[in-house]
Amino acid sequence: MNNFLLTYDPLLPTVRGEQLLQYIKDSRSIAGFHSPYLGTVVLKSDLTVHLLAEQFRGIFIGAPFLLSQIYPVMTGGSQPHEVWAWLNSVPSPSLTLPAG
């Protein structure tokens, strides 16, 4: 299970947050999600970042968005305990950090 961070501009009139969250909720390829604030969604999915981004291109028609894979052990910030527990609930894939 991979963790992803999806960000978009919630002020764009073409992007409707409710529709996006409903799509994410209905998508069988997404195992869970949390939207801590507008324009940001944390996702869990077995898909790769490219496959998942391809799915979202159908939702963000012409609107910019950014989808990046995140690794719990490499993630920091200030969030409630429940969010960290959920984010860390799957074993992180082994990281190979670049040398140097």
Added chain:
Amino acid sequence: MAPGAGGQSIPTDITSERGSTASFGRSRKGIAQSTILPSANCNCIALCWLVRRSLTLSSRGSELSVHQGVEETWVKPENTNGGLQHWAAIIRTISTSSAVNPALLLVAMCAPVAIFSMFSSPIIQYAGLAIFAAAAAVTAFQIIWFTFIDPPKLQHDKHVEKMAQLRMNAITIRAKGGTKEISIPEDAPLIDNPQRAGDE
């Protein structure tokens, strides 16, 4: 209550946790912009949106840091559009509290036109009345439509804002036969990732 990932019990019933008096402390002003508004009010909505957007961008621009080479300077916000922001807030509130309000605004704008046209030539009188009648017809249509066909839109922004707020304070997990939600208390303390990798 449902077991959380760390073995602790995490409440899952959002409604019972918050009840009907849930406060929207984390609400954002952009929520209403994601609402679906009727196309009949495109002009009015576009006007309101442009006012809001321009004021938002202008206020943002004054607060953003300006990169000049390696130095970073902060531009002091200018308080020159306080009055405009006040009116923008009013427009934002009344234009999004109900899907019918933009049409009501249109009628309110057309009414003086129709009244003043009464003191002019008959052609202008007819034109003023026609404009007012068109706006009134649109409003009447919307009231009928949203009353009988699409009732949630009458207070759509509140509905959407409440749903969005509930989702912001919840983690949705796919489970057998649907989804379940792990609610996050609004007053939950914010902590750093307890399992983050070391800095070395």
